[in-house]
Amino acid sequence: MDGDADSDVPAPAFEARLHAEGVEFDDRDAVLLRTVAAEGSLNAAASALGRSYSRAHGRLGELEEAFGPLVERTRGGAGGGGSRLTDGARALLARYDRLRAEFTGVAEATETVVEGRVVERTGELAVVETDVGRLRALTPPDAEAVQVTLRADAVTLHAPADAPPAGGTSARNRLEGVVGTVEVGEAVGTVTVGIDGRDGNVSLAALVTVESVERLELAPGDPVVVTFKATATRAVPR
Known part of the structure; x- marks a missing residue:
């Protein structure tokens, strides 16, 4: 660009x-x-x-x-x-x-919400300890117990072999999971990904193009890596 x-x-x-x-x-x-x-x-x-x-x-x-x-x-x-x-x-x-x-x-109707607690801050970004691990998110000042909301259209899916390395950048969150369901429309597919959490499996929704579904050959049971920008991840007090 x-x-x-x-x-x-x-x-x-x-x-x-x-x-x-x-x-x-x-x-x-x-x-x-x-x-x-x-x-x-x-x-x-x-x-x-x-x-x-x-x-x-x-x-x-x-x-x-x-x-x-x-x-x-x-x-x-x-x-x-x-x-x-x-x-x-x-x-x-x-x-x-x-x-x-x-x-x-x-897009706006499809989002994932997880609860967590702020453990670290750098300006407007905070590290939030959640059931699926630590996530970086835009967080209001002084908030400690929060809900982290992730819109499905902010998620990028990767084949494990092509995914960015863990810890490669502080600007992007990274989770590993397994494809649960794949629903394909004319141009857009909604994919759910199961992420292992401390208290059970968390289902995360991703909104991707049909081209991406076909290119990644996504099917239920496939391992997949989920990434999303910290600046596209928002936390609110709970």
């Missing part, structure tokens, strides 16, 4: 992404294509979004290598040339919109 920011584009409440050939298509990419369509050229779109043309051009090239032709360019003529989206780009945007809509329909 480049360092330019779109001040007029609010950050999504979740991170819907499409994947192809190792490249992710996300909200910034969708905004870029829609702005090309609205402005009539990549140069004008980059200017409107406050991005450099070179980075926008480079990003479009990466996307086209993975997803196929997305922008048709014309030169000269009475209209001075310009750019317009291909049928493939419009289909990609429609697919992305369906993914976002399905996320929106279930």
